[in-house]
Amino acid sequence: MAKVQLVLNAGSSSLKFQVFVDDGADVPNRIYRGLFEGLGTEPHFKVKDHEGAVVGEERWPGHGGFGFEEALAYLSDWLAAHRGGHQLTAVGHRVVHGGPNYSHAVRLTPEVIAELDALSPLAPLHQPRSMEPIRIIARRVPGLPQIAAFDTAFHHTQPEIGQLFAIPQAITDAGVKRYGFHGLSYAYLATQFPKVDARLATGRVVAAHLGSGASLCGYEAGRSVATTMGFSALDGLMMGTRCGTIDAGVVFYLQREMGMSAAEAEHFLYTKCGLLGVSGISNDMRELREKAEAEPGAQRAIDLFVYRINREFGSLVAALGGVDGFVFTAGIGENDAATRADVLNAIRWAGFELDEDANLIGAGKITRGSGPQAYVIPTDEEWTIVREMRALMSREDESRTSAA
Ligand code: ADP
Numbered sequence: 004m005a006k007v008q009l010v011l012n013a014g015s016s017s018l019k020f021q022v023f024v025d026d027g028a029d030v031p032n033r034i035y036r037g038l039f040e041g042l043g044t045e046p047h048f049k050v051k052d053h054e055g056a057v058v059g060e061e062r063w064p065g066h067g068g069f070g071f072e073e074a075l076a077y078l079s080d081w082l083a084a085h086r087g088g089h090q091l092t093a094v095g096h097r098v099v100h101g102g103p104n105y106s107h108a109v110r111l112t113p114e115v116i117a118e119l120d121a122l123s124p125l126a127p128l129h130q131p132r133s134m135e136p137i138r139i140i141a142r143r144v145p146g147l148p149q150i151a152a153f154d155t156a157f158h159h160t161q162p163e164i165g166q167l168f169a170i171p172q173a174i175t176d177a178g179v180k181r182y183g184f185h186g187l188s189y190a191y192l193a194t195q196f197p198k199v200d201a202r203l204a205t206g207r208v209v210a211a212h213l214g215s216g217a218s219l220c221g222y223e224a225g226r227s228v229a230t231t232m233g234f235s236a237l238d239g240l241m242m243g244t245r246c247g248t249i250d251a252g253v254v255f256y257l258q259r260e261m262g263m264s265a266a267e268a269e270h271f272l273y274t275k276c277g278l279l280g281v282s283g284i285s286n287d288m289r290e291l292r293e294k295a296e297a298e299p300g301a302q303r304a305i306d307l308f309v310y311r312i313n314r315e316f317g318s319l320v321a322a323l324g325g326v327d328g329f330v331f332t333a334g335i336g337e338n339d340a341a342t343r344a345d346v347l348n349a350i351r352w353a354g355f356e357l358d359e360d361a362n363l364i365g366a367g368k369i370t371r372g373s374g375p376q377a378y379v380i381p382t383d384e385e386w387t388i389v390r391e392m393r394a395l396m397s398r399e400d401e402s403r404t405s406a407a
Contacts, residue, residue, distance in 0.1 A: 004088045007034065008392065010385040011136050012097040015128070016042045018074050018136070021385040022082070025092045031389045034086075039074040043067055048077065058085070071135050075143070093148040095392040096137055097187060097384060099129040099236070101153030103178060108156075108391035110399070111137055111149040119151065125178065128273055129236060150395055152388040157186030157193075160226040165322065168234070181238075183230035185212045185220070187384040192330055193225040194387075195380050199367070203378070206327030209319050211312065212382065213342065214333035215243040215286070219312070221319035229322040231315045237272060241311045243286035246276035248315075278304045288335045288342065309342065313349040326353055329377040331369075337381050340365055347377055 005024060012019040022035040037050030037059070046069040050059040059081060063069050082089040095108070100122045109115055116137060123130040137149055166181045192210050196203035208222040217240040221229040231239025231248075241247040249272070257268045279286035282304035284294060294301040320326045329350070335342050340362050347357040347370065354374030362369040370377045 004090045006092050007089045008093045008389055009091055010095040010388045012384060013132055013136050015132060018042065018071060020078065023389050031386060042070055042074060072139055075136060075139055091147060093392060094140055095388040096149065096151050097388055098133040098151040099154045100126040101155045105153050106156050106159035108150050108152040108395045110395065111151055126236065150392045152187060152391040154184040154186045155182040157190045158183030158227045158230055161228055165229050179234060181233035184232045184236045185218045187387040188212050188332060188382040189220045189227060191383050191387045192332060192380055193222065196225055199378055199380060203328045207323040207325055208328045208330060209316055209326055210330040210332060211336055212333045213335035217242045219315050219319055221323045223323060229319050240315055241308050242277045244274045244277045244279045246272050247311060278308060281307055288339055292341055309345040309349055312346050316350055320353060327375050329355060331379045332382040337379060343369065
């Protein structure tokens with residue numbers, strides 16, 4: 004029976020997973036990549052092997068009661084029934100918030116789980132969801148090593164000044180500061196920079212993670228020095244359903260004049276705004292692109308999405324003191340040539356020159372000329388998690404050996 008490590012990435016209605024051979028190799032050897040989507044409504048399971056061939060698919064039409072518990076039980080049975088079975092040696096989890104303390108992955112003990120639960124007020128929509136599969140596995144398979152890797156951790160290298168809000172120190176000390184998110188994705192991109200272009204690895208880069216959530220990260224020599232998300236995953240760019248940066252006065256107005264409670268205002272800004280709110284049509288870029296000619300709302304939403312990227316890009320370039328490269332990643336960044344072209348045309352002022360043919364192919368370098376260059380690099384958060392998990396376990400082994 005093959006020994007494997009499982010990586011889980013829990014979303015609001017999805018559970019992504021990857022399975023890696025536990026062979027100690029430096030480059031993780033992936034055997035399966037899959038997901039459950041439509042959890043709570045129309046669950047659908049699909050898994051591919053390392054060559055991208057679909058090796059399993061199942062639907063549970065109308066089974067609204069099918070959640071993480073059922074998904075994990077199904078996945079466990081599926082793994083037991085394939086390739087002569089698999090022995091799980093560890094599970095790695097994507098956890099949104101590591102708070103001020105965790106700049107690396109951590110082993111999930113009952114004390115650490117309690118500490119991470121206590122961070123829920125910092126990410127009320129995401130953190131409780133991240134913690135659910137951890138609890139389920141701890142109950143179903145007690146003793147199976149579990150680790151958490153954090154979306155915030157990669158941004159611990161931001162200078163202190165960049166993490167501050169202009170508020171009294173006591174409130175900063177209570178944890179109200181800029182953390183930044185999408186760090187597992189940005190950490191993965193940084194590992195690819197040297198392979199793609201040496202200037203990305205050593206220079207000043209802005210990367211755009213443009214998925215349902217969206218943010219930019221400014222890197223200096225592969226380390227995060229500034230990012231558009233801050234205290235919460237609501238800040239920065241316009242997203243599928245989130246507003247991005249908004250005048251705090253609007254939040255008070257929604258409550259005082261429009262009768263929303265604090266919880267309603269929060270729910271509104273996270274789920275009814277962004278591409279969905281502005282277009283009045285959809286949070287899905289594909290659908291907006293299809294309808295943009297006929298529906299002015301769809302085009303306006305796209306225009307604002309691009310305008311906000313340009314504005315925030317300018318702020319990161321100021322923080323970096325210049326820019327040597329740009330990287331697109333995630334659902335929109337990897338797949339939507341039209342958005343990439345719009346963004347590169349908007350940031351022409353920084354010297355980027357779109358290569359239209361290369362952009363239509365959408366892999367590798369998509370600019371030309373003598374200025375800074377832009378690239379498409381597909382992200383892989385689960386790859387970062389398994390690498391962090393292995394690094395943590397080998398640090399633990401080393402400290403056990405040196406203590407013996
Ligand atoms: P998440 O993992 O955060 O849910 P993704 O990274 O999958 O999100 O990104 C979802 C976004 O990517 C959606 O807006 C979707 O429309 C967009 N997207 C995916 N494929 C394409 C495509 N071929 N063309 C345009 N947009 C796409």
